[in-house]
Amino acid sequence: METATLETRGLNKSFGSVPVITDVDFVLRPGERRALIGPNGAGKTTFVNLLTGNLRPTSGRVLLDDHDITELDEARRIRQGIGRTFQITSLFPMLTVRENVFLAVSECEGIAGNLFRSALRHRPQIERTDELIRRVGLSDVANTHAQLLPYGRQRLLEIAIALALRPKILLLDEPAAGIPTADSHVVLDILATLPKDIAVLLIDHDMDLVFRFAQQITVMVQGSIFAQGSPREIAADPRVREVYLGDSKHGLAAAS
Amino acid sequence: MTAVSTSGPAYPAASSQLRRLALPLPWLATAALPLFLPGYEPLATQILVMIVFALSLDLLVGYAGIVTLGHAGLFGMGAYTAGILSVYGITDPLLTAGCAMLVAAATGLVFGWAMLRTKDLTLLMLTMASAFLLYEIANKATWLTGGEDGLQGVNFSSLFGTFAFDFRGITAFYYSLAVLFVVFLAVRALIASPFGWSLRGIRENSARMAAIGCPILKRRVIVYVISAALAGLAGALQAQATQFVALYSLSFELSGNILIMLILGGSGRLYGAFIGVPAFMFAQDLLAKQDPANWFLGLGIILIVLVMLAPGGILGIAERVMAAIRRRRGAA
Amino acid sequence: MTTAITILFFGIAYGMILYLISVGLSVTMGLMNIVNLAHGVFAMLGGYITVTLMNHLGVPFLLALAAGCVLVAILGFVLERLLYRHLYGRSELDQVLFSIGLIFVSAALARIAWGPLAQPIELPDYLKGQVEFLGLELPTYRLALVGFGFAVIAGLWFGFDRTLFGARIRATVNNREMAQSVGIDTDRLFALAFALGTGLAALGGGLGADVLAIAPTYPLQYIIYFLIVVAVGGLGDIKAPFLAAILIGLADTACRYFLPEVGAIFIFAFVFVVLIWLPAGIMQWRRS
Numbered sequence: 007m008e009t010a011t012l013e014t015r016g017l018n019k020s021f022g023s024v025p026v027i028t029d030v031d032f033v034l035r036p037g038e039r040r041a042l043i044g045p046n047g048a049g050k051t052t053f054v055n056l057l058t059g060n061l062r063p064t065s066g067r068v069l070l071d072d073h074d075i076t077e078l079d080e081a082r083r084i085r086q087g088i089g090r091t092f093q094i095t096s097l098f099p100m101l102t103v104r105e106n107v108f109l110a111v112s113e114c115e116g117i118a119g120n121l122f123r124s125a126l127r128h129r130p131q132i133e134r135t136d137e138l139i140r141r142v143g144l145s146d147v148a149n150t151h152a153q154l155l156p157y158g159r160q161r162l163l164e165i166a167i168a169l170a171l172r173p174k175i176l177l178l179d180e181p182a183a184g185i186p187t188a189d190s191h192v193v194l195d196i197l198a199t200l201p202k203d204i205a206v207l208l209i210d211h212d213m214d215l216v217f218r219f220a221q222q223i224t225v226m227v228q229g230s231i232f233a234q235g236s237p238r239e240i241a242a243d244p245r246v247r248e249v250y251l252g253d254s255k256h257g258l259a260a261a262s
Numbered sequence: 263m264t265a266v267s268t269s270g271p272a273y274p275a276a277s278s279q280l281r282r283l284a285l286p287l288p289w290l291a292t293a294a295l296p297l298f299l300p301g302y303e304p305l306a307t308q309i310l311v312m313i314v315f316a317l318s319l320d321l322l323v324g325y326a327g328i329v330t331l332g333h334a335g336l337f338g339m340g341a342y343t344a345g346i347l348s349v350y351g352i353t354d355p356l357l358t359a360g361c362a363m364l365v366a367a368a369t370g371l372v373f374g375w376a377m378l379r380t381k382d383l384t385l386l387m388l389t390m391a392s393a394f395l396l397y398e399i400a401n402k403a404t405w406l407t408g409g410e411d412g413l414q415g416v417n418f419s420s421l422f423g424t425f426a427f428d429f430r431g432i433t434a435f436y437y438s439l440a441v442l443f444v445v446f447l448a449v450r451a452l453i454a455s456p457f458g459w460s461l462r463g464i465r466e467n468s469a470r471m472a473a474i475g476c477p478i479l480k481r482r483v484i485v486y487v488i489s490a491a492l493a494g495l496a497g498a499l500q501a502q503a504t505q506f507v508a509l510y511s512l513s514f515e516l517s518g519n520i521l522i523m524l525i526l527g528g529s530g531r532l533y534g535a536f537i538g539v540p541a542f543m544f545a546q547d548l549l550a551k552q553d554p555a556n557w558f559l560g561l562g563i564i565l566i567v568l569v570m571l572a573p574g575g576i577l578g579i580a581e582r583v584m585a586a587i588r589r590r591r592g593a594a
Numbered sequence: 595m596t597t598a599i600t601i602l603f604f605g606i607a608y609g610m611i612l613y614l615i616s617v618g619l620s621v622t623m624g625l626m627n628i629v630n631l632a633h634g635v636f637a638m639l640g641g642y643i644t645v646t647l648m649n650h651l652g653v654p655f656l657l658a659l660a661a662g663c664v665l666v667a668i669l670g671f672v673l674e675r676l677l678y679r680h681l682y683g684r685s686e687l688d689q690v691l692f693s694i695g696l697i698f699v700s701a702a703l704a705r706i707a708w709g710p711l712a713q714p715i716e717l718p719d720y721l722k723g724q725v726e727f728l729g730l731e732l733p734t735y736r737l738a739l740v741g742f743g744f745a746v747i748a749g750l751w752f753g754f755d756r757t758l759f760g761a762r763i764r765a766t767v768n769n770r771e772m773a774q775s776v777g778i779d780t781d782r783l784f785a786l787a788f789a790l791g792t793g794l795a796a797l798g799g800g801l802g803a804d805v806l807a808i809a810p811t812y813p814l815q816y817i818i819y820f821l822i823v824v825a826v827g828g829l830g831d832i833k834a835p836f837l838a839a840i841l842i843g844l845a846d847t848a849c850r851y852f853l854p855e856v857g858a859i860f861i862f863a864f865v866f867v868v869l870i871w872l873p874a875g876i877m878q879w880r881r882s
């Protein structure tokens with residue numbers, strides 16, 4: 007498995023005259039498990055969109071292994087290994103779970119333009135599809151239309167699609183939002199099965215999940231990086247506690 | 263109005279075997295038609311040609327989600343190509359049909375490459391404008407096309423040098439049936455391929471397709487070109503079966519009619535074309551001859567009711583009925 | 595010189611009719627986000643009402659126009675509440691099919707009621723013949739048409755810019771959620787806008803009965819022109835379609851005069867190129 011380092015330098019984004027991301031210098035190293043937290047509206051989703059090429063920055067650069075990818079579009083960055091999930095579920099509603107995942111597998115493996123052989127006869131890709139579905143625990147609904155799944159399971163399908171693209175870097179925008187708290191460990195279990203050298207950036211409001219998952223935490227407030235450090239340092243940082251965590255260490259979910 | 267849930271394997275093994283056995287039956291029945299309904303061959307041929315045309319449209323509307331009101335432009339390009347070639351002495355049916363496909367595909371490539379970057383109303387308008395443009399050109403280039411009088415002197419030689427296009431239309435009938443069968447197999451293979459799946463992905467959520475790395479414009483242009491070639495083939499068949507090409511083959515009216523036929527049967531369902539086209543054309547044959555006003559009144563009401571109450575066409579209705587029966591059985 | 599002015603004049607008259615009919619379509623398509631191919635139905639109906647009232651009942655021209663406008667606006671209101679309402683948020687394909695269905699029904703009914711032939715308008719004496727204008731002999735009817743059209747347009751633009759109703763439409767076209775959140779009753783707004791748009795189309799249909807002949811084929815025959823005006827002008831606006839309509843009226847008239855052998859080819863090629871270049875219409879060009 008190849009690895010890659012994703013970096014931003016002096017990244018800025020404004021919508022009209024409203025600055026949303028200001029001067030962000032950020033590094034995500036191979037194998038890192040980093041969480042990005044911050045209050046609603048801090049700019050986390052916008053930041054992810056800048057990393058994936060879904061949005062263009064107003065100024066600043068995005069680097070992948072020291073190569074400037076600021077001008078590359080979304081599709082190219084995906085091929086270079088930047089995968090993501092969406093905060094707002096974005097699936098193919100009238101296609102089955104299997105078809106949803108196969109679409110991503112076939113794009114990733116370069117067979118999606120094949121006109122002649124039946125999709126089902128592409129054995130290796132179908133097997134990989136089924137394996138991914140198993141990994142996120144959706145085998146029992148493999149032939150169900152995505153729109154008929156409960157929301158929590160749609161989130162899992164979203165993750166399977168992201169994994170299908172063999173990301174070197176995985177950006178997860180609130181993957182557990184909408185999954186009942188009792189089941190959020192499923193997301194952790196899936197993340198635990200990822201190859202160790204994939205870099206993962208997780209956005210979530212569930213502090214329990216964040217503190218169990220992350221080796222490093224970045225706190226974003228009003229579009230800037232407010233603090234960075236290990237979970238222990240962040241939890242102990244009085245400034246973070248003041249502006250963000252409130253009084254109790256694990257009270258963030260309630261605060262946002 | 264949710265879709266039918268299909269938990270478990272989509273089609274159980276037993277039913278798939280049944281399907282495989284049943285597949286040739288309608289084809290054989292159709293092939294025997296001249297024995298039972300002599301005199302109806304020309305109408306039957308018309309229906310077969312229009313099914314080819316509707317299948318080509320289904321690739322765009324039903325699978326790729328490209329709504330077009332200009333598909334007759336491509337049909338007409340095929341019809342005029344075959345017809346004009348025959349007037350200038352190139353009369354072999356298969357050769358001219360091949361040329362018609364090429365010309366229609368090239369037209370589709372040029373228009374598709376330009377149009378398919380846009381979406382929604384703009385795309386719809388462009389598809390209309392492209393067909394109107396071709397219609398006007400054919401209308402004005404009377405020296406080549408015969409203009410409003412239609413193309414005169416169309417005459418094709420015998421199929422394989424053996425089967426002449428006879429007065430009763432037997433040759434044309436079997437020729438069209440054979441072409442339809444080949445087109446049907448090709449389209450069925452296409453929609454089952456990874457390319458076909460990706461078309462449905464683009465239809466369902468093109469933003470998400472982009473985010474998994476799909477070159478959307480390229481896929482849409484490719485399917486447009488394929489669809490154009492098949493529409494052109496249908497046009498050539500029409501020219502050969504009727505030994506005539508009229509401006510109608512490029513008209514907005516035909517673009518609209520073929521869309522209605524497809525939707526009537528059910529788009530995105532492969533068999534929709536086989537149901538909608540005969541239903542439409544038989545009804546038209548019966549009703550429009552008596553009074554066009556009644557025909558349009560009935561058709562208009564059916565369209566409105568279909569949109570308001572029964573999306574999915576005849577096959578959609580059948581699917582819902584089947585699902586209801588299955589539910590009742592499950593409950594009992 | 596004379597030729598140029600004649601073409602200018604006829605082009606503007608034609609563009610004016612196109613604008614009056616299409617402006618309502620632009621507003622409703624932008625406002626409700628639907629594709630409506632059946633807009634020509636309302637213009638046709640306006641034309642039939644005007645012609646019938648004048649030719650058979652001797653109603654004066656202006657009164658007949660007003661009657662057509664009001665009756666069709668009421669019909670538009672009712673149809674919006676009964677049918678169109680259900681199409682909001684549906685697929686483009688559904689909207690296309692529904693509007694084709696409506697065209698077929700109305701064309702069939704028109705054929706049953708008035709027969710298949712075009713209904714010629716019998717102009718009142720004061721609109722017949724020619725008048726001298728800038729040293730040119732121009733048909734009185736078209737001159738009146740242009741004058742009347744400008745008056746209607748002035749009123750319309752003034753209303754759109756200055757009244758609360760106009761402001762509400764502009765706000766809702768811009769951002770529907772926002773408009774709803776500040777308390778605009780969008781349901782009512784849609785119905786009223788639809789009524790206004792269809793009323794204007796009826797007015798255009800009646801006024802232009804001598805330019806675009808009133809026959810059952812009307813909605814299908816001219817739909818492409820109305821849609822071109824809307825697509826080239828851009829959705830949801832009332833001023834840009836005017837520019838588009840005049841441009842198309844002039845271009846089509848000039849082309850038919852100078853290059854009759856090219857006919858309408860030019861106009862379709864022109865539209866094709868404009869839309870590829872500016873997919874959101876000419877407004878996009880001004881913005882960028």
Ligand SMILES: Nc1ncnc2c1ncn2[C@@H]1O[C@H](COP(=O)(O)OP(=O)(O)O)[C@@H](O)[C@H]1O
Pocket residue numbers: 021026044045046047048049050051052053
């Ligand atoms: N497309 C957009 N246009 C204008 N403002 C936007 C857009 N996207 C996000 N914003 C604004 O940017 C800010 C950050 O949003 P977002 O990145 O979604 O925050 P987070 O994901 O941290 O909750 C918010 O104030 C939001 O309103």
Ligand SMILES: [Mg+2]
Pocket residue numbers: 050051052093
């Ligand atoms: Mg967010």
